[in-house]
Structure formats: C-alpha cells, structure tokens
Amino acid sequence: MAFLPASEEALVESFGPHLAWEPPGGFAARGKPDRAVKTHCCFCGQQCGVQLLVKDERVVGVEPWEEFPFNGGKLCPKGVKRYLQNNHQDRLLRPMVRTGRGFAPIPWDEALEQVAERIRRIQQRHGRDAVAVLSGASLTNEKAYLMGKFARLAVGTRHIDYNGRLCMVAAGAANKKAFGVDRAANPWADIAATDLVMVLGSNVSECSPITTDYIWRARDRGARLVVVDPRLTPIARTADLYLPVRPGRDVPLMNAILHEVIRLGGVDHGFVAAHTSGFEDVVAAVREYRPEAVEREVGIPAHRIREAAALWVQAPRTMLLHARGIEHHTKGVDNVLSCINLVLASGKIGKPGCGYATITGQGNGQGAREHGQRCNQLPGARDVENPEDRKTVAAAWGVPEETIPGKGATSPEIFELINRGEIRGLVSICFNPMVSLPDTAHTRAALERLEFFTVIDFFLSETARHADIVLAGSLQEEDEGTVTSTEGRVIHIRPAVAPPGEARRDWEIIRDLACRLGAAEHFQFSSTRDIFTELARVSKGATADYSGITWEKIDRQLGVFWPCPSEDHPGTPRLFEGGRFYHADGRARFHAVDYRSPAEDVDEEYPIILTTGRVVSQFLSGNQTRRIGPLVQQYPEPKVEMHPRLAAKLGASDGVRVRVRSRRGSIDLAAHVVATIRPDTVFIPYHWAGKRAANQLTVRAYDPVAGIPEYKAAAVAIEVLA
Amino acid sequence: MIATLFVDASRCIGCRACVEACSECPDHGGQSMIHLDWLERSTTVQTAPTVCMHCEEPSCVAVCPADAIKIDAEGVVLSAAVERCIGCGNCALACPFGVPKIDELAALMRKCDLCYDRTSVGRKPMCATVCPSGALFYGTAEEVADLRRARPAQTFVFGAETVVTRNAAMIPTYASALAVGDGTIERSPAERHLEEALC
Helix, strand or coil, X not given: CCCCCCCHHXXXXXXXXXXXXXXXXXXXXXXXXXEEEEEECCCCXXXXXXXXXXXXXXXXXXXXXXXXXXXXXXXXXXXXXXXXXXXXXXXXXXXXXXXXXXXXECCHHHHHHHHHHHHHHHHHHHCHHHEEEEECCCCCHHHHHHHHHHHHHHHCCCCEEEHHHHCCHXXXXXXXXXHCCCCCCCCCHHHHCCCEEEEECCCHHHHCCCHHHHXXXXXXXXXXXXXXXXXXXXXXXXXXXXXXXXXXXXXXXXXXXXXXXXXXXXXXXXXXXXXXXXXXXXXXXXCCCCHHHHHHHHCCCHHHHHHHHHHHHHCCCEEEEECHHHHCCCCHHHHHHXXXXXXXXXXXXXXXXXXXXXXXXXXXXXXXXXXXXXCCEECCCEECCCHHHHHHHHHHXXXXXXXXXXXXXXXXXXXXXXXXXXXXXXXXXXXXXXXXXXXXXXXXXXXXXXXXXXXXXXXXXXXXXXXXXXXXXXXXXXXXXXXXXXXCEEEEECCCCCCCCCCCCHHHHHHHHHHHCCCHHHCCCCCHHHHHHHHHHHCCCCCCCCCCCCHHHHHHXXXXXXXXXXXXXXXXXXXXXXXXXXXXXXXXXXXXXXXXXXXXXXXXXXXXXXXXXXXXXXXXXXXXXXXXXXXXXXXXXXXXXXCHHHHHHHCCCCCCEEEEECCCCEEEEEEEECCCECXXXXXXXXXXXXXXXXXXXXCCCECCCCCCECCCXXXXXXXXXX | CCCEEEXXXXXXXXXXXXXXXXHCCCCCXXXXXXXXXXXXXXXXXCEEEECCCCECCCHHHHHCCCCCCCECCCCCECCCCCCCCCCCCHHHHHCCCCCCEEEXXXXXXXXXXXXXXXXXXXXXXXXXXXXXCCCEEXXXXXXXXXXXXXXXXXEEEECCEEEEEEEEEEECCCCCCCCCCCCCCCCXXXXXXXXXXXX
16 A cells, blocks of 8 residues: 555655755855766756766766857756755655655665565566556666666566656657657757758747757858747747647648648659658648648648748758657657658758757656667667567577567556556656656556555655655766767766765666566676666667767767767767668658547637646756755746636636646646737646646546657636635 | 857846856855846746946946945956945946845845956856857857847947946847837737737
C-alpha cells in the first residue's frame, strides 16, 4: 500500500519544497572559488555549457562558459540559478523506509536487500512482468543505457519505459517513419544561416531560450519568421507572420499550406522524384485542404495561410522547427508528419541553412531515447521486436536472445496496468508522474494501489512521497557522463562535487541492485566511463551509432554529433546531405495525413479549450526548480491565462479567482487576463503538484502510434469563485 | 571603438536571465542592478530591460549632494561611493531612466557600473554574456552595425530635456521611431494577426 505515510503538511515540513536563495553561508561568505568546472546545465535539451564554481567541495555559484559553441555563455534564469539546488536543505542524504508516521533512515545494505527481496517476492507470485521500471530523460546516456539493461536482465521485466513518453515520442516516431532516423536533421548553426524560420508549437523564448538567439541571428541577415501557436509568445510577438492556430488543428493548417505551396509551384519535383516516395498520396490528400475550406476549423483567415505558403516558397532556404505544441496530441505523429511533408515537398532539407528539427524538451531528450530504456527499444535505437536487433544486442550482452523480454507498456499504460492490478511493483527514477502524467487522480490511485514502490531521487518529489523505500541518489553535478543535446551533439557532463551525506551516485545504486537481483555478471562496471564504452560498442552498426565517440573526442571537439561510426570519424552535424535518408532504399517517405479532431473536443458543457505548457522560470515537474527561491519568485503560482473577451463573458477580471473544471477534476486559481491568447483557449502552466496541478484537468488520451498524451487540448468550463 | 551596451528591447523575451546573472556578480551580494519590466502585460508580452545608460551629463551626478557618484575616464558612471553616499535618493528621483535603487537599510544608492570588474579586464558584463536573445549586447558600434539591422540611438528626448548616453538603445525594426514617454505601445504585426483569429 502506498498511501502517503504522513499528512502532506508534515511531508512538506520535512522534505520541502523549501526555497534556497543563497549559496552556502550567504553571498558575502562566498569568496573566491577553488575551481570552475566546465559542464552543462541540468535542465532542458539545449544543454547550455556552463561553469559551476566550487569552493570547499561545495557548489557555490555559476560563471558563463563562453567557449562552448552552442550557447557561447548565454543562459536562461534556470541556468544561472541552477547551482542553488546543491547544498539544498531538502536534499535526501540517506536511504529511507516508510513508517507509520513518515520516513525513517535505513542502512544502504538493508534498503537494497529489501528492494531486491520485494521485487522477487512479487515476481514469484505474479510473474516477472508484475514489476515495472520507470526511468527518465534527464538521465545521462550511461544511466539510460544502464536502466534498460537493468530492467531486462536484472529485473527481467518487459515493462520499462521513460518520461520521454510525455515529451519526445511523437516527433521521434514521425521522424523514424519519414526519415528512417530520429534526430534533429540540422545543427543549430543552420538556423542562423537560413532565410525563413517557421516555428510551430514551440514557446522558444521560455522553453528553449537559447534558440531565440539563433533565430535573431538569422533575422539580422534578413530572414523572415513565421510562428504558429495559440498563444502570442515572446518569440511570436516579433514574427513577420503569426498564425494563431486553434489547439489541435495543426494538420488542416499544414495541409492547407502544402496545398497552397503546390499551387504556387513550390514543389521541388527533382528532389521528390530522386529522394522520396509517396508524394502522390500526399498531393491527393491535401487537394481538399484549400485555405478557405479550413479557415474556420483552424481559426486563421485564409489569406494569412496563403501568406505563410508564399513566404515558404519565396525563401531559398528554410528551417522548420517544432516542439510539444504540435506533438502533445492524440495525432501528435500526424501533426509532425504534416510538417515533414511540407519540408520534403519543397526539397528544403539536408543543406546548409536548410532543414528541419524538433526541439527536444528534457536535458537528455535525445540521448535518453536511443539507449534502450523505452518499452519498444534496445540500445542504439534498435527495435525490441526486430529479430536481428534482438540477436545483436543479446550477443553483445552475452545472453540467449530469449532472455531479452519483448515489448512492454508505455509509461502511461503502466499506470493503467497498475490500476488494473496487473503491475504490482514499481521501481522509478527521474520521473514525477504525480505532476507530469495526465489525470492526476488516476495517477494517485495507481500509486496508492501498488504493493511495493521504490524511488531513486535526490529530493522527495510528490511521487516519491508514496514510496516504500527511497534511495538517495545523485544530482547531475555529482556524477560524470554524457548527454546528447537537441542538436544530436554528444557532450560531457563533468562532476563538480561528490554526493553529500550517504547519498550515492544513481548508477552505483542501480548496479548494486542489479547484483542483488542476481545479475552481477552483466553489471561489471567500475565507472560511468565503463558504461559508455559498452554503450558505444553495443551501438555499433545501429542508426544511433556512437561507436566512434570517446570522451576524449568529445572534449577535444566540444561535442560529437552522432552517427560517428569510427575513431577517425568527426561525427555528423547535418543529416541527409545529398538527399540520402536512412530507410534501406535511401529515400524519405511522405505520409498522407487527414484531420482528426482532439479526443475531447469542446461542447456546450465544457466549451473552452485548455492547453498546458511551461514558464521560463520553472522546469517540467518542478522537483528541482520549485526549490530555488529566485525562480519561484519569478512565477510563484499557476494562473489561468485568458483573453479579455472570454473573461468578459465569464464575468472575470485579472487576478480574480476562478474554478476551471474538466471531466477529470477541477482547479481553483487566479485569472490572468491578457490579450495574447486566442479567445476560445485558456492556458495553465503545469509545473505544480497537488491542488495546483494542471494535470488534474487533462485527458488520458494518447497518440495511437507514439503513446504521447494529449496535454495540449482538453475541454473545460470556467466559473468565477464567489 | 569603445565597447558598450546596446539594449534592444524588441528582442527581450522577459526571461530575467540578466536580472539573475547580475545578482551573481561577485560584489553585488545577490542583488541585481537591472530592472526588467512588463510594458503592459494585459495587452502585450513585450518586456524591457533597464540598465544604467551611463549619460554623458548624468542627472544623478548633478543632483548628488554628497558628490558620491563618479565618472571614470571611459565615461562609465560608477555606483555611489559607499563612504560618501547618504542614501538621500535624489539620484533615483532625477534619473530619467529610473535606474538607481536605494538600499534604505544601508543608506546607499546602488546601480549598474557596467560590470567594472569584468569590463576592465576585457570581458563582457554578466547580463550581456547570458542574455539569450541578444536584447543586451556588449560590443562596439562597428560590431553592432555589422551584426544587426536595427539602429542604435544614444540620444533620448524627454520633453524639453535631451539626454546623450554612452550605452545605446536599438530602434526596433518594425517601429517608425523610438518613442520615449508618450505612453503608447506600437502594435507589432503579430499582435494584429492575433486580433484576426477566427473563433
């Protein structure tokens, strides 16, 4: 039973979130640092280079790292203040076991033994798949690889998935379908060198702030900017053309733009004939999508849709970028494919200043989806259901092929299976589903139903509060490894300090647990470098080929772009040069996509579209950023953003408390009345837990291919509170 | 060819990286010398960073009864000298840009000194180093002319008073003029496009 072991208030009192404002001892006591460690920010997929200042073996501050080419010293406020997560009063310093009144310290030996014993007991009674493993995309490549191997060879379950399921999978699945590979097609330098940037569903300025600079560098050279978003975000405000799309209507918009591009003669027939297949189906599919035919549905006047097409056709080089805004949908994969169709039809890919990318969300959003911690995947971005891939990995791991379990459930499905009683035990790291999964009530019910739940974490997240045993792990700056940034650039995370107290490095905890589960022979690692060496070797010959990457090469080149198949290979910053794609025939694939409405569309009872997202000062489920004072101060509470016309209809004004209701639950919060959002849509940021969780409202509906939840379109009603 | 700050509010994304970075400067004690404001959040996401513009004839210096604010040889208007400043706040009232802050407890005025400890050794100020949008840029007028389409302005007209500054403000590409203090915010094309949304 995993009900909370104490009241929420008591847990907050002991474990926070409390706010850190200053380095240890205060700013005045900081003094001259002993060293500056060149590493990367622990938060988003931009993975900005940054130097952590260390004094007396404690992280005490930050200094920009101007030599790192991606960001050249630039940082967002999270990157500046991220150091305050270190030395934090909420930091978990030792393993703990739940008691009748909260959590009590327990020796490591006992903690690990209990975890192993409980896992085995459940598996003996209910089968190996009765235990699931959840992992995360903020983990290094080494840890992502280790988690996949841990689940398959030590726990022996097929149920391993990660929180990238809530982030990168729609783009990943679509990229794989279209290109045969899942990675940004271009290095970010190509954004600065283009003639037109088209940004769809990406609040670049708040969610990937450094990308703003690349876009402006292009505009300084005369490039145009088109932004598609239901909200007038800071990057959208200055766009040459802004298309305020109605949430969930990206396919009809993109099909209409392609329809118009075809009419304007913007198709590169030579490229289409030589390097792609399936174009005729797409031409047929977009025939009915005249701008006038779709303008009501997409919420944008036809002449603006035409303008977008004209700008696209006129620009010799284009860069199309998108993020979760078009991906967090039950047709997330279709939305992405509709963008790729436009890029392929005009032949604008695989050239300097010309291409396409999805902007990854989490720190290792790219690498964490390549090394085998997804339910359908083995290391090297191999397919767990492909016999050849299975054989290769089994040989590399030195196990019979049948030892490797088959495809498991996605992370949201794992929670469905817990609620159905099929999964009874859960091991979780780097995942805070109490904040991040849709329909919080359903997530809570699942956690309360578990027979055994263990969490590896550095702070007691809202999810970890439900754990039977909490294993105190490591912060990013307390371990060494590699991460693959949004560009596909593999970079080096350097350790700044050791874990405090009795806390241990995540990988050591996982390795030791694997040994206790009887899989010692497969986990003979004495450092994360050992894990990288194995990971690189296992990836040889796969799409995500890291076999020619070494930590020394990463340091020398300030990053290596995969694929990098041999020691003398410099890496591959730009994919698809010369129109060569990764399908066996070398051709890219078009996919005809038709419009489907959101899983839950508005009706009389719930007439307003809810969309969710991020603010610049918080990161994802907030387990780290809700503990950093200056970041919390910047945006302390979620508010519901609404247009003055909607506010007038509801009788609300700025600052007034309102109740937002959906079929799943309700949330009370202040109205933020701003004319920078569509009048039929409201926005709530999702970083908070409990009564402040936006996901109390969102719908448990998933993309049929990728399994990504529909965070960006749900139906709600709003009333003003007395 | 002197290096100085170029402030382009049109690029500002309101992220407050500059504010947070300024507070990390070794001698700032966790306080920021930058103001970052929403212009009028109810209608626009436009924000603007305000840093000391380092006037040629600074009002703050002119009105200081304690002679606490010095100008260095490079034209940088320094923060108040701790031993002289009496915290009277004249400078805060006189500054046309609203820059100086009074620390009432310490009876001390504090403001941006163009990161003297960094710029004096050839580095960029913290704020311009981290700014992710290039709204704050540190360099020479020649570099700006090479890199940017927007034009720098170092002359500001506040009613009857003309102020010439060392730092420059960039005139946004879509605006016809740099309007100071007339209270109107010119709508960007994107803001007009949202008004056309079909609901």
